[in-house]
Amino acid sequence: MKMIAASAKIHPLSVIEDGAVIGENVVVGPFCYVGPKVVLHDGVELLAHAVVTGRTIVGRGCRVFSNAVIGGDPQSLHHDGAETTLTVGEKCTFREGVTVNTGTTEGGGKTVIGDNNLFLANSHVAHDCILGSHIVMSNNVMLAGHVTIEDRVILGGGSAVHQFTRIGRQAFIGGLSAVSYDVIPYGMLNGNPGLLGGLNVVGMSRSGMEKATIHQVRRAFKQIFEGEGSIRVNAAAIRDEYADSEPVMHILDFIAADSDRALSSPNRGNKG
Known part of the structure; x- marks a missing residue:
């Protein structure tokens, strides 16, 4: 049975599976899909062709743009098919083509995203990543599995982060950089292979x-x-x-x- 708040606006050409929970003032545009184990909190907006699936909780005021897929299965050969989770905080924006995966059993079973994050077009958050708040992932940024990113990090377009890597708060990752090692808080990393060039003084x-x-x-x-x-x-x-x-x-x-x-x-x- 669906649980849809009376104030929600669901386009008739979208599919909301039985079991989904839809909060107050949620807006779902045409041709969207919401899975049976999804919770959309108050004020969430799905634009046309957005997909939210898996055991996924999307926090208040988030926006999911066209062709984004939030809560898809982990892209891991080790995933055993067990039910894992994705939790998204409040006021996050997922632009066109963004993909975010749930966790894996071996990785703790959960992917977690904080508040007020901006994911630009075609960026990817893999399984078991833990992200803080006020993060900007520019276009085509790729996070491998088990990555941890602290608050207020900015990742330039096309940068890629190796699995199990940590990026400290308020670090800056230059565009097209390959992040193979941990980056200290307030650090500035550029290049392939990525080198720590100094501190993010402008951001500080x-x-x-x-x-x-x-x-x-x-x-x-x-x-x-x-x-x-x-x-x-x-x-x-x-x-x-x-x-x-x-x-x-x-x-x-x-x-x-x-x-x-x-x-x-x-x-x-x-x-x-």
Whole structure:
């Protein structure tokens, strides 16, 4: 049995399967498909030919444009067919041709997307990815499985992110870059193979970060990546010095955390 709010507007040429839950003021345009285990929260809008399928929850105020497929099965040879999930936060926009997959059993069974994210045309979020909020994925960006992206990251057009890679908050990934290693918070990576060229100073400034704090982060960056020791040794050595600097601690905690990938650096990330 469908559960469709009285205020929802469903075009008669769309298919809403039994079991779907449709919230208040949802708008579904023509030729859309909504699967039987989908929840569309209040104010969601599906434009013509949009598909939402799988065990998928789409948060309040999201927009899904034409030919996007949200909640499709994972593209993984290891997926055993078990029912897995996709959860999307509020006010996300999925432009034309975007694809987002549910999780896999071996990867924890869930793909999670935060709030206020913008996915431009033909970008892809694979199985078991965990995304924060206020992220911009430009046209044709590709995330492989198990990728983690923190808040306010911008990924330039055509960039590709290797499976199990982490990208720290407010990092910037240049267009057509190949991201094979973890990218620190506030980092700026470009090229193929991707090299950490420095810090996203423009983004830091636009976010309201004070100049003095930016200078602190730049000084810490040099100590971490230009010091004599390895990246992790250098980072651990300056922890006490920057205990009162939240942005620097973001970087140091990111470096100290367990990961399946090496760390990007100006030397291709193999200094670890």
